Amino acid sequence: MNRSHNYYAGPAAMPTEVMLEAQAELLDYKGTGMSIMETSHRSKEYDAIHCEAIEMLKSLLGLGDDYSVMFLQGGASMQFAMIPMNFLNANNSADYITTGAWSKKALKEAKIIGNAKVAASTEVDGVFTSLPKQTDLTLDPNAAYCHLTSNNTIYGTQFSKFPTTGNVPMVIDMSSDILSKPVDLTNVGVIYAGAQKNLGPAGVTLVIMRKDMLEKCNDGLPTMLSYKTHAEANSLFNTCPTFPIYMVNKVLHWIINNGGLEGMAKRNEAKGKLIYNAIDGSGGYYVNKIAAEDRSLMNVVFNLPTAELEAKFVKEATAARFFGVKGHRSIGGIRASIYNAASVESVTAFTEFMAQFAAKNS
Secondary structure: OOOOEEOOOOOOOOOHHHHHHHHHHOOOOOOOOOOHHHOOOOOHHHHHHHHHHHHHHHHHHOOOOOEEEEEEOOHHHHHHHHHHHHHOOOOOOEEEEEOOHHHHHHHHHHHHHOOEEEEEEOEEOOEEOOOOOHHHOOOOOOOOOEEEEOEEOOOOEEOOOOOOOOOOOEEEEOOOOOOOOOOOOOOEEEEEEEOOOOOOOOOOEEEEEEHHHHHOOOOOOOHHHOHHHHHHOOOOOOOOOHHHHHHHHHHHHHHHHOOHHHHHHHHHHHHHHHHHHHHHOOOOOOEOOOOHHHEOOOEEEEEOOOHHHHHHHHHHHHHOOEEOOEOOOOOOOEEEEOOOOOOHHHHHHHHHHHHHHHHHHO
């Protein structure tokens, strides 16, 4: 099997074992003579997959029955609007910590719906190279929630721990680092994440909501835009994205079988160390502009001495079967997205390529 090194930012690499299991079951799921993708979402076969995925998520994150797990559609971008629609009203406001492109988009949607304020921003000349410290935050103690993005795929920053927001519940977009490490979810009211980076294929969005938050959701919303609708129906109010959820189920098994969140953290720290050491040890040939304490272990961004060398790097990396290393179009450079499924062996091979390229092109 000639698998490539997949460093796309999303949809991203899936564990090979998961892909092989799905391939083996594609035409005949557990003797039914049907694929799960053509099986009713009301069937007992699918229901078992759905409910097991919910229980595994709760177990991995250490959550009890005071949380509701929902599988929705529309990606994280839909959540940018659903969050304020459900929680903002004429008498309250929300705080937004803006640390990159996606948190800015979330803020933009919230401002359409209600009163949303910037609690902190680390933007300098249109670029984000660090995260705010606790002392940088201007928080409203009466806010309905405080929103942040835990990992920034474009700029390569990641919160090592979440800020303190007092009695204000946090709403966290964890699309690009969910289940990559153990996290302290104290005072976290809502987590949401598009699946296509660490959870599974594109097409399903995970929302985890504390039930006291669910009770605060606004009434009178369009049916499909109300969290109450989906929580009460166990995400089965309409036909849910069954095959992506089936794949999420398999990815969750893979995470558990590979040491759970502690195992993922160890794996991701090893990969991050390899690439950042290669960058920092290049004598300035490769440069990462992110504050050291804020560097992401999911999306490693760096630059070469010139844009021409960066284009050559991308071309030669692709020829060497390292796909998806071109930086985001808004900032250029190089980006290696090394989510859970990326192996230490793959990242080792990438750092060897980096060293060879620098030696040939210095």
